[in-house]
Amino acid sequence: MTRLFDRKLYAAPLDKDKIRTALDIGTGTGVWAIDFADEHPNCTVTGTDISPIQPSWVPSNARFEIEDAKKEWTFQPNYFDYIHIPWLTGTIADWPALYKEAYKCTAPGGWIEHLDDDVEGLKEAGFTNVTTEVIYSDDPKMKQVGLNLSATLTHDVDGFLTYLLHNYENWTPQEIHNYASIMRKEIRERKIHSNSKWRVVRGQKPLDT
Ligand SMILES: C[S@@+](CC[C@H](N)C(=O)[O-])C[C@H]1O[C@@H](n2cnc3c(N)ncnc32)[C@H](O)[C@@H]1O
Numbered sequence: 001m002t003r004l005f006d007r008k009l010y011a012a013p014l015d016k017d018k019i020r021t022a023l024d025i026g027t028g029t030g031v032w033a034i035d036f037a038d039e040h041p042n043c044t045v046t047g048t049d050i051s052p053i054q055p056s057w058v059p060s061n062a063r064f065e066i067e068d069a070k071k072e073w074t075f076q077p078n079y080f081d082y083i084h085i086p087w088l089t090g091t092i093a094d095w096p097a098l099y100k101e102a103y104k105c106t107a108p109g110g111w112i113e114h115l116d117d118d119v120e121g122l123k124e125a126g127f128t129n130v131t132t133e134v135i136y137s138d139d140p141k142m143k144q145v146g147l148n149l150s151a152t153l154t155h156d157v158d159g160f161l162t163y164l165l166h167n168y169e170n171w172t173p174q175e176i177h178n179y180a181s182i183m184r185k186e187i188r189e190r191k192i193h194s195n196s197k198w199r200v201v202r203g204q205k206p207l208d209t
Contacts, residue, residue: 146195
């Protein structure tokens, strides 16, 4: 993901010296939260996920919590100077409800940034200064990003297929295993030039709220 931003961890106009609190929703391995904490030693960074796969050796200003972003958020209102939502495609049914929680927990003047294949609804939630950047992964500069994504998908395919097909479609482990190996083969197929469009949408909570 950071390659999409030329190795920058964010693109919102944050004041590096003033930011004190940041939240990374669906943090996954926690790499982004750890790097952000290293770059901003005066900022407390919280990474949340429903899956406890984050490391325990982390910078003293980073911490991880198990929290389902689909439920009511347990953070203080008006608290975070920056909320980062990276790549939660397919996991959230009700984005307006999630943005409502995010708006509630963003500090006045604070920023939210959401990177995904489709993003809508920040303005409706109350955020202002909303801008959208579209990133095409078939841009030659993005070849490396595509390779990384292909490696990620190839490794993750069993996990996300199992979640969907076992829990919702009652497929057996063997059926899922067979399907996963077909999918891995298709992902590696060089004759298929698949590409995708990514959006980075950022917005700010007005100062006078
Ligand atoms: C595609 S991964 C992205 C991980 C990381 N943000 C990154 O960019 O590498 C999606 C992550 O969202 C987490 N997730 C899915 N549903 C969630 C929910 N309801 N609340 C919090 N995290 C969730 C998954 O466990 C997974 O770690």
